[in-house]
Amino acid sequence: MTCAMWEERVALFAGGDLGTAEATAVERHLSQCVACRALAAELRLELDGLRQVHAEPLAAEHYAVVRGRVLAELAKPQRGRAAWPLAWAAALAVAAAAVWVVVMMKLPAIPAPELPRVVSIAPMVERPVPREPGSKRSLKRRERTGWQAKAPAPLAGGKVGQTLSSVNLQVNPVVSRPAAEDSPVRMVQLATADPNVVIYWLFEEKGEER
Amino acid sequence: MKTLALVAAEAGDQREGPDSVLEAARAGDRGAFDLLMRRHERLVLGTAFRLAGNLEDAQDVSQEVFLRLYRNLAKLDTGNLAAWLYRVTVNVCHDARRRRPATVPVDDAPELAAAGDPQQSAGEAERRALLLRSLRTLSERERAALVLHDLEGLSTAEVAGVLGSSVATVRSQVSKARLKMRDFVERYSRRRL
Numbered sequence: 001m002t003c004a005m006w007e008e009r010v011a012l013f014a015g016g017d018l019g020t021a022e023a024t025a026v027e028r029h030l031s032q033c034v035a036c037r038a039l040a041a042e043l044r045l046e047l048d049g050l051r052q053v054h055a056e057p058l059a060a061e062h063y064a065v066v067r068g069r070v071l072a073e074l075a076k077p078q079r080g081r082a083a084w085p086l087a088w089a090a091a092l093a094v095a096a097a098a099v100w101v102v103v104m105m106k107l108p109a110i111p112a113p114e115l116p117r118v119v120s121i122a123p124m125v126e127r128p129v130p131r132e133p134g135s136k137r138s139l140k141r142r143e144r145t146g147w148q149a150k151a152p153a154p155l156a157g158g159k160v161g162q163t164l165s166s167v168n169l170q171v172n173p174v175v176s177r178p179a180a181e182d183s184p185v186r187m188v189q190l191a192t193a194d195p196n197v198v199i200y201w202l203f204e205e206k207g208e209e210r
Numbered sequence: 211m212k213t214l215a216l217v218a219a220e221a222g223d224q225r226e227g228p229d230s231v232l233e234a235a236r237a238g239d240r241g242a243f244d245l246l247m248r249r250h251e252r253l254v255l256g257t258a259f260r261l262a263g264n265l266e267d268a269q270d271v272s273q274e275v276f277l278r279l280y281r282n283l284a285k286l287d288t289g290n291l292a293a294w295l296y297r298v299t300v301n302v303c304h305d306a307r308r309r310r311p312a313t314v315p316v317d318d319a320p321e322l323a324a325a326g327d328p329q330q331s332a333g334e335a336e337r338r339a340l341l342l343r344s345l346r347t348l349s350e351r352e353r354a355a356l357v358l359h360d361l362e363g364l365s366t367a368e369v370a371g372v373l374g375s376s377v378a379t380v381r382s383q384v385s386k387a388r389l390k391m392r393d394f395v396e397r398y399s400r401r402r403l
Contacts, residue, residue: 011385011392015360043388046395047360050341054260054361062265063251066272067244073277074240 003029003036010036014043229288236283243283247276253292253362254299260357261303263346267310271302278302296362296372300354307350340398344391351375352390355383 006029012018013026030037190199231249234242254275258268275298279286286294345353351373358369359380370380 007389008382008385011388012381015384015388017359017366017381017384039392042396043392046341046344046392047388049337050345050391051361053338053341054256057252058255058259058265062269063248063255066251066255066269066276067247069269069273070247070276070280071240071244073273074243074280 003033006033006036007039010040011043014040015047232283232286232288232291235280243280246279250279250292250295254295257296257299257357257362258303260345260361261300261353262306263342267306271299271306274302275299293368293372296358296364300358300372303354304350340395341391344394347394348387348390352383352387355380356387356391359384360388 006026009018009022009026010030013023013030018026030040185202185204188201188203190201192199231242231245235246251272255268255272258271258275259265262268262271275295278298279295345356348356354373355369358364358372359366364372366377366380366384369384370377373380
């Protein structure tokens with residue numbers, strides 16, 4: 001049996017890899033331990049044998065084979081080596097195109113949303129307008145300065161059944177004229193793709209344009 | 211400080227003036243590159259042979275090492291050519307082994323003993339073969355450390371530089387490698403008796 005705690009140091013000692021202090025400690029142990037002494041001797045013997053085997057040169061033809069292969073490889077035209085980046089780029093482009101085609105084929109067609117249609121244009125029954133928020137002071141200021149809130153641009157040119165995208169926003173007196181002279185507020189009803197959703201557009205015409 | 215092994219390996223570069231062969235090879239002189247290969251082929255093929263374990267793989271490794279040398283001639287530090295060659299040889303062996311793992315585990319020792327014929331095997335030749343076989347029982351790092359340190363004669367610090375590890379790690383690897391080899395040989399011998 002050898003001393004397990006000394007084994008690694010004995011292995012290094014056998015190859016002459018210990019410093020003076022460590023080597024002295026190992027030598028002291030070896031002088032007292034027969035098993036470790038035998039281990040050191042065997043390790044030295046095997047190392048020497050391995051070094052002798054390694055020191056024997058290989059046959060000259062083995063080296064010549066390698067040299068010949070290397071020189072033959074270098075003598076090959078460089079075209080293949082120089083062209084590989086281009087080949088890679090082309091392969092990548094083809095792969096990317098293939099992926100794009102597959103993705104486009106797999107994607108479901110997304111239908112365009114149906115635009116709302118004008119279903120009716122009618123004058124709105126005028127109702128009492130709730131008082132605008134604001135203090136009495138600000139109301140008085142408005143009366144004094146003649147300030148008025150701007151009315152939205154009137155829908156013009158619209159017809160019943162017409163989609164909103166084709167509605168002409170220019171003033172059309174026929175459409176925008178109110179049925180009753182005293183009702184400036186008009187209402188446009190827009191139908192959407194969802195029958196439960198109807199858009200009402202309220203606007204007021206300016207007096208000058210009637 | 212460089213060991214005699216590295217100094218001797220690099221001395222070849224200085225024989226015909228300062229890096230004249232290397233400069234000519236860099237300039238595209240294939241004859242000069244052939245000379246450069248001749249100077250270092252023992253280092254490369256010998257190390258690869260011990261690391262790979264067979265001549266065919268070692269020749270493949272050497273071919274790749276010299277091709278890498280040719281491709282890197284322009285940026286090579288000539289003062290460290292031997293160390294560079296050792297490093298590349300170890301790396302190419304590692305790549306080759308990953309592609310084709312070695313197939314001789316430690317537990318094959320009894321089988322080897324059973325296969326041998328005591329009458330025919332001459333003691334010395336068998337012992338040499340056994341020692342080389344014992345190299346294959348080591349892990350890749352242990353084998354590299356042992357081959358570079360014990361067979362190629364690099365110092366522990368130089369081996370650490372080649373393998374990219376610490377001196378302490380290399381010492382440990384070398385020590386364990388020696389013990390493993392000795393265990394293999396001992397098991398084989400015990401089996402034969």
